[in-house]
Amino acid sequence: MTQASSAVERARQSNRKVALVALSMALGMLGLGYASVPLYRIFCQVTGYGGTTKRVDEAQAASIKDSGRTMSVRFDANTARNMPWEFKPLQVKDTVSIGVRDMALFWARNDSDKTVTGTASFNVEPEQAAKYFNKIQCFCFTEQTLQPGEEVRMPVLYYIDPAILDDPDNKDVEEITLSYTFHLTSVGDAKTLDQNSTGG
Structure with a gap:
């Protein structure tokens, strides 16, 4: 494998890792959002927010x-x-x-x-x-x-x-x-x- 193709492969692997981390964070935030709905509703009723x-x-x-x-x-x-x-x-x-x-x-x-x-x-x-x-x-x-x-x-x-x-x-x-x-x-x-x- 040439040096150039090796660099391209490393870049692809790095991009995949970044994409997986970003996807994991997005899913985690979505789950947190659903879990926080009841608490947010209580907060809004107490404070008048939203x-x-x-x-x-x-x-x-x-x-x-x-x-x-x-x-x-x-x-x-x-x-x-x-x-x-x-x-x-x-x-x-x-x-x-x-x-x-x-x-x-x-x-x-x-x-x-x-x-x-x-x-x-x-x-x-x-x-x-x-x-x-x-x-x-x-x-x-x-x-x-x-x-x-x-x-x-x-x-x-x-x-x-x-x-x-x-x-x-x-x-x-x-x-x-x-x-x-x-x-x-x-x-x-x-x-x-x-x-x-x-x-x-």
Whole structure:
């Protein structure tokens, strides 16, 4: 083997090693990404990062004072493509007092002939305002099950933290949008479906 061909072979081996290392790192990072999803979701709910609202309890909410200022809140409702529900806010927009608890109502109906369970994901826009949008009670914290044709009203109890008024990143924010999307979690089993179809 000539010196030139030997050098080419060494370069190929080196490139293969680099490619294998890069592939291993990519797979490792992908695995870590999947493993960290639950932790990331908890982090987002605690901090409001990534457009995720913060969850607070009644004691925390009771300590918040009325700022004397107001802000517009818009409500948005969507369903995933395979979700056979109609879902909408009963009031699309509201003007709320910053620091005062308020309630929004959403309505859902199961338009299928099956018992359907869904869960709602949510986010807030603009993203930098999410950490100041605090939910005390929300249907998104638990799965919702509706029988065929069943309708339900679902409340969201929330407030906007007055600290938003001192945040320079939010000085131009005049409206916050709270958006929900319902996703299909499960459909009733065969026995349930047979009972539904026969009226049993």
